[in-house]
Amino acid sequence: MARYNPKEAEPKWQAIWQAAGAFRAPDAQAAAGKPKYYALEMFPYPSGRLHVGHVRNYAMGDVIARFKRAQGFNVLHPMGWDAFGLAAENAAMERGIHPKTWTYENIAVMRDQLKRLGVSIDWSREFATCDPAYYGRQQALFLELYARGLAYRKEGVVNWDPVDNTVLANEQVIDGRGWRSGAPVEKRKLTQWFLRITDYADALIDGLKTLDRWPDKVRVMQENWIGRSTGLRLSFAFAEATRTEGLSVYTTRPDTLYGASFVAVAPDHPLAQEIAAENPAAAAFVAECRKGGTSEAEIEAGEKTGFDTGLEVIHPFDPNRRLPVWIANFILMDYGTGAIFGCPAHDQRDLDFARKYHLPVRPVVLPPDADPATFAIGDEAYVGPGRIYNSDFLDGLEVEAAKAAAIARAEAGGFGEGTTVYRLRDWGVSRQRYWGCPIPIVYCQACGPQAVPLDQLPVVLPDDVAFDKPGNPLERHLTWKHTTCPQCGGKAERETDTLDTFVDSSWYFIRFANPKADAPIDRAASDYWLPVDQYIGGVEHAVLHLLYARFVTRALADGGALEVREPFAGLFTQGMVTHESYRRQNGDWVEPHDVKVIQEGETRRANLIETGEPVVIGDIEAMSKSKKNGVSPEEIADAYGMDAARLFVMSDSPPERDVQWTTGGIKGAWRLVNRIWDEFDSQPALALDVSFDDDPRAIALVRSTHRLIKTLTEAIEGFRFNSGVASVYAFLNELRGLPASGATPALLAARAEALNVLARLIAPFAPHLAEEAWSRIGGARLVAQAPWPTYDPALVAEEMLTLPVQVNGKRRGEIHLPPGTSAAEAEKMALADPAIQRHLEGLAVRKVIVVPDRIINIVVGPAS
């Protein structure tokens, strides 16, 4: 008996897998005949070290990959690096190390760490997005989008992060702050490159319906983000004859037009600007809005303020009515037309505004049971269904019908049209940073912007750059940006902005299909491997990365480069790894390995190991550098091995939920590793071919084994890894009750069979242990190459069932019978049971419900 030694076994098997090429995905051409399976985890940013969250993420993907491989699929399970980004530049500024050096060194470290996890990756396909071989092809794709008008340049107001010194996409602004720096975002006017994602707004919404293996949450988030709404765009004519141009407003409630009591425009609206230019009071109000617009307190309070311009517009359906035109702080310039009509009775914001400025409130939608004579609006706008009244030609219509009628009238009158608007904006991809993919465009004085010819790609980043000053080093580089125009040969300058790193991650999964191809996309290879069958990562990418990737895939497919339109057929968003946090008396955070937790009965306290100083046990939170509550994979591997860590992060909570890292938990997993090993280690030589029938315990074991195959297979397929591991525990408890030696040949044979199956079943979870076990029992080749066990449905069924017997719904006894026993027979047995009879005394049986092989319920009443 030897204790399992992961420190020896893990590197040993990793080397053997590598030598055997066990995880190499076949080329698409060679792959025919077998079904394919593409398992992918979101590739990491090479920050420099792996954390336990990564372990969980990659272990889950690995379970799927190994499982599918064993089931006979051609599995593609690649790995790469999302390697461009700001952190590298920050390192350059703080430590004087070149971003490239920093990045590739980090990659080397993390590759090593990943390999030590024992994840079954095809390393031959590895690449980093900062490899010129990758970003050069990305430049080619960008130019293709440019040629098709899907990439374009325009001047616009952009989100400027003053700390990171760069532009941010709308998706990267959270609560008015930069998603990385946390600094309040400023508005700036700049000329920027955009990708025309809005062209795909409908397709991206409609496509969500086909993604039935995506979490609802993510689909809903994307749908909300795109924010499609349908309504009416209509033009209000001004009462002032000097204004010939109408005021265009957008509404989703054209049915309530007769309830309009004012019109309002955003402070940034051209009309507001125009008025502000002449009217100091208006200018002051607009300035106030600008200032307050970004203040959180203002938004929180939600107070509506406005400025009456004195202008009036004519109601489009009733030329006799005039509506005042206001500038209002709650109107957004970048949604719809930046102008609205206010219907206070049926919109809460308009109501708040109307009450403040004493504007009329005129209800036009009558709730189903309300009396038109008495119905009135109080402090709450009525937004429910009903019938239109007070509305001339719309009277009597239901809301939806009235919308259609109002739109039809507006269209007929030539002053409006039914339209769809989106919240989604085009994707701004220019970043004023060095460490990113150069945008392959040059600007010529004579010819304007020109695409860099394909044969001049990649446009490579210069290495000799300095980070001693803020701003973009590419801008300051002495020679890099100076080039010639591909059109006229004259002097030209390169674009010095680089692409948002989310562009890099929008097609990497396509490149994995054939990362060596000359063309950016190998059509045959990507048609074979795509879509990704199972994508795994954190929810934090629900809108950003996942929406961009869906867009880019569609755009490329429309250009004929791809077959698939949805890149990720299945998405799984895994939970985080959390840990208790600890603080010293002075408030400093301390790391878990510096803390000793003492259990006294049911209470816990903690001390610093070194000084004995008591520390406060804090909240359970996501592991983070600032809270110092992280645990490094190295520490864990040293103490327990990677298999124990993998088992633990997958066993303690459902995969979609957070899991709390605890010492007790990892020790439990380590015990499991040893208990499994002990079973294999104590197994005598393979038993001979005997009949299991000779020993009832043997038959029982065979049945349990087959049941385990079924349970575990279904657990993996259903992403219930925690239940799967639990079933292994239960099986082991059963195995432990059986003698390993000195038993009947039948039992020994059943045991051998059980271990043969067990080694294969645990392989996805604890691959090194499984190999060690497999070799201990003389399994053929590697367990990584062994087929997934299948079960015999006949053996999965119990031989004997225990059915509860209820009397009036309360459990009063049980009977034992073989499965398939007839209802009549079961009823007879239940009624004959002495324990049951006791409860039937003096009562009349009214009804007996028998659910075969499940339960029996006897309904009784007083004897008549």
Add this chain to the structure above:
RNA sequence: GCGGAUGUGGCGGAACUGGUAGACGCACUAGAUUUAGGUUCUAGCGGGGUGACCCGUGGAGGUUCGAGUCCUCUCAUCCGCACCA
């Protein structure tokens, strides 16, 4: 405010399409081995009575022979979006 989820022992969590609630693990208690500690093993472990009885899945109703599961209302927590017309 809108949208999405989640509430089950001391803790993480099981329970397939309504059918024995608490699998499995952690922690805890007692005992055994070793004994410096840890490890390992055995037993117990929702609450109450402690006899084969009652109560129990956030709360209140309801449907059903039977509800953690379905319906209505309600409370709490978490997440996302947030003046989107």
